[in-house]
Every structure is written in structure tokens, then in C-alpha cells.
Amino acid sequence: MAATSSLFSLSFAPSRRRSIPLSRSANPSSAPSDLSSKPQLIELEFLGPKAGGDGSSPVDRVTAISGEKLLRNIMLENKIELYAAYGKVMNCGGRGSCGTCIVEIIDGKELLNERTNTELRYLKKKPESWRLACQTIVGNKENSGKVVVQRMPQWKK
Structure with a gap:
């Protein structure tokens, strides 16, 4: 044996x-x-939810490889605030079952995947520019460019 x-x-x-x-x-x-092929890059600008005293929003800038990550993961890895107070406690961990990771795509939506069925369900009464960060793939491995993201658009006033 x-x-x-x-x-x-x-x-x-x-x-x-x-x-x-x-x-x-x-x-x-x-x-x-x-050796000569380089990954395509997506530049991301994240606007803060509320303007400062001078009227401008705080901006965080990050670069990501096209088609490799979800917007949520990019934000968390770079310590860019994604959730409001209740979302920090009540979020689903990126499974698309809570709707707490809402962002608004100001510019560059053509560089992202189409809205998923989960997004269609959670965001059916919200503007087309609103997305769930946990469902949004940044790039498609072949495209590059710039995406401008408004964090927590529901709190912007």
C-alpha cells in the first residue's frame, strides 16, 4: 500500500x-x-461629499489598472471614505445587498461597466449617474482615461 x-x-x-x-x-x-505591452490605466478623482469653506470639494486622486478592480476596492485600499456613518456599520461587505456604497459618476462613465441587475434594483428611482461602488468595474483592460466620482451624492447639498 x-x-x-x-x-x-x-x-x-x-x-x-x-x-x-x-x-x-x-x-x-x-x-x-x-515586454512592450503595458496595462491600460484609469485615473480616478474622488470628490468629497461636502464643499469646504471656499466652496471647493476636497479631491482624492488615484490611478488603477483598467479592468482589474471594483470601484469599492480601489476606494477602500486607498483609504478614500466610501460610507456615511450608518454605512460603516450596516454595509454588506461588497456583496451588493445593501445599497450603502452609492457614488455618482460625474465624468468618464464610458470607462466603467454597465449597471448590473443589482444596481438596477437598488437605484431604480435614482439618477442614471448614480452607481453602487461594489458593482462598478473600473475599465475593461483595454480602455484608459479619467473618471470623476462624487462620493456620497445623497449627502451633497
Whole structure:
């Protein structure tokens, strides 16, 4: 039995190694194109919910690789405030079941995915420019540009 189980595991070890796809850079014909291709970038500007004493909104700027992350994750990773007080306690953790991560896309909506069914349900009586950050994919891996996001538009006055 011990010999059989060791033979069994040995027989799978080479198979596992072969099943791992080789990097494209291992193929000499594709190496130059892989080295020269750069990921597309999306510049994001996040406007604060309320204007300061001079009338201007505080702005946070971040750059993200196109098509790799949800808007919510970009905001949280960069410590950009996403939730109002109740949302900090009541949010669903990005599962699209609470509606507390509302943002407004001021400019660059063409660089984002279309509204999801979840967004259509939660935002049906809200402006088209409003999105749920947990459902919004920034870019599509091929596009680049600038997106301007109003944080907590429901609190802007």
C-alpha cells in the first residue's frame, strides 16, 4: 500500500507540472510583444461629499489598472471614505445587498461597466449617474482615461 500510494503521488507530480500553462514569455515569438505591452490605466478623482469653506470639494486622486478592480476596492485600499456613518456599520461587505456604497459618476462613465441587475434594483428611482461602488468595474483592460466620482451624492447639498 505504501509503495502504491507513493507511486500514485509520483504519477501525478509530472502531470501537475505539465498542466501548468507556460508563460507566454517562454515562447520566443511572443516575448517582445509581452515586454512592450503595458496595462491600460484609469485615473480616478474622488470628490468629497461636502464643499469646504471656499466652496471647493476636497479631491482624492488615484490611478488603477483598467479592468482589474471594483470601484469599492480601489476606494477602500486607498483609504478614500466610501460610507456615511450608518454605512460603516450596516454595509454588506461588497456583496451588493445593501445599497450603502452609492457614488455618482460625474465624468468618464464610458470607462466603467454597465449597471448590473443589482444596481438596477437598488437605484431604480435614482439618477442614471448614480452607481453602487461594489458593482462598478473600473475599465475593461483595454480602455484608459479619467473618471470623476462624487462620493456620497445623497449627502451633497
